[in-house]
Amino acid sequence: MWRCTGPRWSGSGPGAGPEGPFGQRLGWYCAERGEERESLLPAGKALAFAALGERRCLGVRRGGRWIVCPYGAGIDGAAAKDQCPRCARLDRSRSVAADTMADDPRPYGVYLAYFGPGLLKVGITAAERGTARLVEQGAVAYAWLGRGPLMAARRAEALLGSALGVPDRFAKEAKRAARGALPPLPERAGELAQLHRAARRLAGWPETLEPVEFACGDHTELFGLERIPAGGVVELGGLTAGAEIVAEVVAGVGADVYLRLAGEGGAAGETGAEGPGAGDGAGRGGSGTGGVVAVLDARLLAGWVLGAARGPVTTVPVRPAARGAGRDEGEGGQEGLF
DSSP states (O other): OEEEEEEEEESSSSSOOTTOSSEEEEEEEETTTTEEEEEEOOTTOEEEEEEESOOBOOOEEETTEEEOOTTOOBOOTTOSOOSOHHHHHHHHTTOTTTTOOTTOOSOEEEEEEEEETTEEEEEEEEGGGTTHHHHHTTOSEEEEEEEEOHHHHHHHHHHHHHHHOOOSOOOHHHHHHHHTTOOOHHHHHHHHHHHHHHHHTOTTOOTTSEEOOOOOEEOHHHHTGGGSOSSOOEEEOOOOTTOEEEEEEEEEETTEEEEEESSTTSOOBOOOSSSHHHHHTOSOBOOOSOSOEEEEEGGGGTTOEEEEOOSSSOOSOEEEOOOOOOSOOOTTSSTTOO
C-alpha cells in the first residue's frame, strides 16, 4: 500500500527537468517495496480521493529514507503531526529545531520572512537548502540577514527576538488571513528593508555571522497568490475513514492547498486505483470560475492510504476560516525542515 507522506516542494526549477517543474507535491511511501514517489499539484489539477483504512504513523526519516514506525501506531485524523509520540521523540533526539544538533558543522542562513502586514518573523535554515524552508512555511516575501555557523545563527535569531520582539513563528490561521489582504510588492519590500536595517544596527551581532546585504525575494507567482479569492475561503477539517475530497487545485502555499470544491460551478474529477494515482487526481476533471474555494492543510493527508472517490462531492467537514493572530505555528511546525 502507498501511504501519503504529506506536502513538499521539489523539482528541477522553473523549467522542465528529470523531476518536472518546481512546485508543490504530495509524497508517497510504500513500506512493502521500500519505494517513494511524488505527485505534482499544479493549478487546475482535478483531485478525487477517499481516505481508506486507518491513518498511521509514518515513522522516522533518517539518511534520506523512511524507517517504518515499529508500533504500527494510529494517529488522530485532525492532527497536523504525522508521527506517534514515541517516533516524534526519536525524531527530536537529532533535530536542529529541538536544539539537539548543536554540533552540526554546516553553515546556516538567518532570514526574515514576511507573511503579511506586521507579520514578520526571523528564522534559520541550513545554507545548502536555499529558500526551501521559506517556501515550505509559506513566506510571501523574504530577505537574508546573515550566514555563518549554527550557534552564531541561533544567537542572531535570539537577539532579534529579545531586542526587537521579532517572533520565530506565527499561527497558520494568521498567515492564511494575511494572504487575503496583501499590499503591493514595494510595500512588502519596504517593511522587510526597515526590519533588516534595524537588525543590522543591533549591538551584540555575532562576530562569526557574515552580514548579507538587503535583497527582497518574493513568492507571489510561485504560490499563485493572485488566484486565491480575497474573501469567502473556507477550511477543510481532518479526514476520517471513508471521507472524500473532490475538487480542483487553485493554488499552493507552504503546506496549504487551495481547492475549488466540486459542485455547482465548481470542478470534479475521477481517479484510478489506490495509491499515488489517487493522490494525483488523474482522470477527468472539469474547471470553472465558480464554486467554493477551501484551504486544506495537506499535512492532514500524511499517514493515509488514499483511494479513488466514489461520490461527486467533498464529504470532509467544511468550516469558516479561522482568523488567528497567534505566534505558534502549530503541532510539528518546524521539525525536520532544516
